[in-house]
Amino acid sequence: MNYTILDCYTDEPAGLGVPPYLGTYPRYLFGALDNPYYLTIDDLRLHKFGEPKKQPKTNIRIYNLTKNAVDVAKILAKTDILVVIAGIQTPGKYLSAVPGTLYEITQLIQDLKCRKILTGPAVSGSRLEGGKHAEKLNLNVFDEVDENFSGIDDYGGINPVKGAGVVKQIPYPIIVEIETGRGCSRKKHCSFCTEFRHDVEFREQKDILAEVKALKAAGVKYFRLGKQSCFYSYKGGKAEEIEKLLKPIAALKPDVLHIDNANPTMVDEEKTKLIVKYCTPGNVAAFGVESFDQEVIKKNNLNCEPEQVFNAVKIINKISGKRSENGMPVFLPGINILFGLIGESKATFEANYETLKKILDAGLLLRRINIRQVAVFEGTQLQKQAGVKFIKKNKKYYWKWRNQIRQDIDLPMLKRLVPEGTILRNVRTEIHDGNTTFARQFGTYPLIVGIKKKLELNKFYDVKIIGYMLRSVTGEVV
Ligand code: SF4
Known part of the structure; x- marks a missing residue:
């Protein structure tokens, strides 16, 4: 049986799995299944719609590509069971990723011939924006909906040590x-x-x-x-x-x-x-x-x-x-x-x-x-x-x-x-918006720094704070 995990990202009151955060679900599933492929929704979007025209802003819908991104067609053709992870229950603003809504996921996978299983918090509801009721689940698309698929919601059943292997398929930090x-x-x-x-x-x-x-x-x-x-x-x-x-x-x-x-x-x-x-x-x-x-x-x-x-x-x-x-x-x-x-x-x-x-x-x-x-x-x-x-x-x-x-x-x-002149160390450049680069440290709630320069992405810099927005800061590389 060939399994593929499709990570559409998760955000719950007690757990974050939106890149660059890797949640528990893909790892626990990887530990439970026999040598599955790991794909992100970004891989699938790129496969379905191709590379869009270059925009001044980094396209964060197709930013988090796995090593398998170039082989999506081959992988899906041999997949017997596609396990979809999804569920946004504490919606936030994400700097470099766009989680999949149930509507979008349905559109992307409905034509696939394999068996489709939905797992993750979406089983009990998902909504990408606050202020609304949860999205309705389209049960015609999924063959099975199970929050505890393969025992991933059961401490006795999970094998997180084996599950760690999934990171070998992820090239981004x-x-x-x-x-x-x-x-x-x-x-x-x-x-x-x-x-x-x-x-x-x-x-x-x-x-x-x-x-x-x-x-x-x-x-x-x-x-x-x-x-x-x-x-x-x-x-x-x-x-x-x-x-x-x-x-x-x-x-x-x-x-x-x-x-x-x-x-x-x-x-x-x-x-x-x-x-x-x-x-x-x-x-x-x-x-x-x-x-x-x-x-x-x-x-x-x-x-x-x-x-x-x-x-x-x-x-x-x-x-x-x-x-x-x-x-x-x-x-x-x-x-x-x-x-x-x-x-x-x-x-x-x-x-x-x-x-x-x-x-x-x-x-x-x-x-x-x-x-x-x-x-x-x-x-x-x-x-x-x-x-x-x-x-x-x-x-x-x-x-x-x-x-x-x-x-x-x-x-x-x-x-x-962070008073003016503070130097933040090891700030990683993450996206471009025109000639500005947005960067942040790795951590639990890192501060976003806007740098008025088009810097190469995914590099680490020390940055001096020179100004303030309401919730983020501006800086220059030192
Ligand atoms: S939000 Fe949920 S997890 Fe947090 S204290 Fe309230 S009941 Fe407990």
Whole structure:
């Protein structure tokens, strides 16, 4: 049986698999299947539509091409089973990739003669833009729809060491998303969250280490321990378990070792110090705060109070807010805000603005504030109770609300984060837009730098910061 994996990329509350991030699904599938080919949706787009005319902007729809890109026709002709990975549940802006929507994927694969299986988060819903209901799944195209295809959603079944072999088919540099656990230990979940479909389960340290070793041996340099709902909650949030996890991975000396999600209520000094000790600088803990409005917090069962967030921000800043050798602060918090939750009103914006302003005025640093509109997924409390009701009601304010935070908080924060003249090391050139090159470091939430020069892509430079946009910076090569 000839298998081909088609990666259309994934982004979920607890897991990122949009290039340059390589998610867990393609690796687990590669470990489960017998010597499959790995294709990206970029390969398939290029195969179907050919190389478009040269544009001033890098075409990020066909940017992430595997080694198999030149042989797509041959590979598809001999494929018996095509396993499609897809699912965007926390839609974001991606610098150098465009994930496939279910509509696009259907168009691209419907004529193929092989058996087609859909797996990944799309099985429970997918939506590339926030503020809308999930896309409807066209079941006429897929022969099978299974989130746990070949046991990839089952820790007993996966073989991540063998799965590491998939990176041999990927010629572009990647940062791999490593899973430490799944599910969320909160008894009642946040209204919008899809993580309820997993029971709480943690991977063993030895299994995670074996996977990192195999990936490193296959040439991977950059790692993000990012697939979990809260890094600080690993194995009950015990510091000794976190140290047992981090210490041996750090001993392998990866170029980048970062984390992702954290629940502010779990942040303490002891665990923060461990993260600083064993991870590499430029690290970020993203707090899924979603709202600072008490009414919204209550109605959506959100995980933290404004005071708890403020304290967690203070703890991380105190321990690791100083600048590191790569130009970025050692380890900082980030904050996620969601528009469109149950009970949202003008008072929600005021509460969000005030708390963020309080953080700014206290002289603290946030790596970034992520603001997006919620996407509504089947089975969530949000879908059952309100759907897009609050988005429809408040949409007219969103631009203004967001812009006020961008102007009054993000911009001064950015100037404090990387003052003019700061030198960021090892910044990789990623795309062109006219004569500007956009570049960023490898890491968990790297800052985008615009350089007014057409530089060769996929090269590493040291860049001096010379100016500011609202959420990114401008720089020049030194
Ligand atoms: S804290 Fe809320 S959003 Fe995060 S995983 Fe748990 S239920 Fe989901």
